Each structure stands twice: as C-alpha cells, then as structure tokens.
Amino acid sequence: MRLSLTKTAVDESGDRLLAREARWLRELEAVRELEGQVPRLLEEGTAADGRRYLVVSLASADDGGHAGETRAFTDDHARFLARLGKARFRATDFELSGCAEWLQRSLKKVAAFAAPEEYATLEEAFHDCETALLYWTGPYVAAQGDFAPWNIRTLGAQLFVSGWERARADASPLDDVLHYLVIQRALRLRPVTVRFLQSAMKRAREFALQAYPDWSWRPPVIGALTLVYLLGATLHHALERRRLERADPVVGAYWRLLEKRAAWMPQ
C-alpha cells in the first residue's frame, strides 16, 4: 500500500502556493534524474469551498523500508541539488538573472513599510551584491526554495524532497545549500556567528566546485552569493509579514549578518 498526502488551501495565498507547487511537480516529473526523489502529482482540483487541493505521493522505499531523516548536508544532498540545478539552468550575469530581478522588485515592495534606515541597509546590501558579481557570469538554476530537513526524507542513498511551493527558476546556485546549512541553526536559536557562516560558505564552495566545475568560484563570488541568499531570505520574510520582524529568530540572525557583512565577505 502506498501513501499519499492531500494538501488543501485555506485562503487565496494557499491557493497560489498550491498552484505553484502543482506547476513545479508537473515540470519535475519530466526530469528523469529526479525520478522517485520528488512527489508525484496524483490529483489536483477544487474542493467544495472553492479552495484548491493537491494529492501528492509520499516517500516510500522500494523495499518497503522506512524513510529516514538527517540534518547533515551529505553527498546525497549535494547530488540532488546538482541534478535539480541542471534541470533548469541558465548561464548569465547577475544583473540579468531572475534572482536579481526578484531582489529588486522585492526591495521596491519593502520600501512601502520598512523604516528608512532598514531600507537603506537592504539597498546597500543589494548594491554590494551587484558590485561583487559585476564581472561574474555563472549558472542560475532551479532551486527548491526551502531545502531543509523538514522537507527531506532519506531513502537509502537517495533523497525524497517535498514542499515545492517555493521552488523557482533562475535562482542563485548556492541558495539551497546555504539555506540548508544556515536556517537550522537560526531556527534552533543558536547564534549564527561570522565564523559559522564562513564555514557554511566553505561547504557551499565545495558543493559549487563539484556541481558546477566549469565556473569560477573565487571566494568573493561565494561571499556575494551568500549575501544574495541572506538578503533574499530577509526580504521574503518581510514581504510575507509586511514588516521586518527582527525579533524573529531567522530575520534577527540574518539581519545581524547583513549589517556585519564587512566581517565575513571576502574582499
């Protein structure tokens, strides 16, 4: 017997997230390298209350074994992200990427409710991303959007990754790996120090060298893409809640890193 999961929206934003997830699951179904590692879209429709619902498959091992879980970023995680990245891949400059466009659009929206000094910090951080990536052409890829243990099950040597409502194309190739490494620490209320971030950046660089060996991964590029991730995650939270909630453990930790970026961004 195989299990499935039904997700039902309760409001309009839920409808949009489920629509997004359905689109991504349909697209990922065509990626042979990810077969068995992402949910299959079994059914989608509209419930009696007019809200969207999806029925998706769950992780199950061929031998009937149980799916496990791990918090470490393993080679299996790296392999999955490399396969996902190559499923939708574009080589371009930062200023022309979907990633930069999203950051700029989000900055404009956040200007409506952020305090002037907060907006100035965000804008300067974006400016630093642009400057550091000005002469770098690199891969901009498909990203899962919330690549973290709560969305991942281990099935032997393979992963099963769910929660595709925040997936997007043209993302920074380091977004998912940095998210996996940093978000857990922030949510567990452990300090996300400069030293910790630098070790995460080192791991991200190792991933990038392996997954995208044809590109240059000098430390300033890694630093700039780390800033892209922190800025993006902060803006995402701010847009969801219509305010910069620095008391939130994730926003607070990321905000401090944005402010102290001179301490960890390589020159």
Added chain:
Amino acid sequence: MSAAATAAGYLYASGRLRGRSKDEEPEKKEESKPPARRRPIRIAALPEREMREPAPAPRARPAPRIEYRVRRWRPE
C-alpha cells in the same frame, strides 16, 4: 522569491514536527554524581591602567560606487 523557512521549519525547530533523525543523540540520563565542590572565588584589585589616548574612530569604509556600467562585450 528566495529561500525562506516555511511554517514547517518553525514547527520542526520547536520539536513538534520531527521524525526520527540519524543525527539525534540518544538522551543520556545523567548519572547521579555528588555535587562538585566549588573553589572559593578570589577577587584581586587590578592596578590602575595608565590613561591612554582614546582609540581613533574606525575609518568609515567607503561605500562602493559605480559611476558607469561596464558590460561585457559578446560577439553576436
């Protein structure tokens, strides 16, 4: 849109959405030990520091400026 923790992430971190993890350390029951004997705290008066000149204010890092965009030339 960028990577961000979903509600599932917050629940996971709070322990309310946690499956078995290979990384979970088994809870160890602390063996009953006699309370450690603390050394008495000793306080000594520190010698007065000589008055030093205040440290110079850190030089403000000049903000990077782009006066014009340099684009890479690519052949058609």
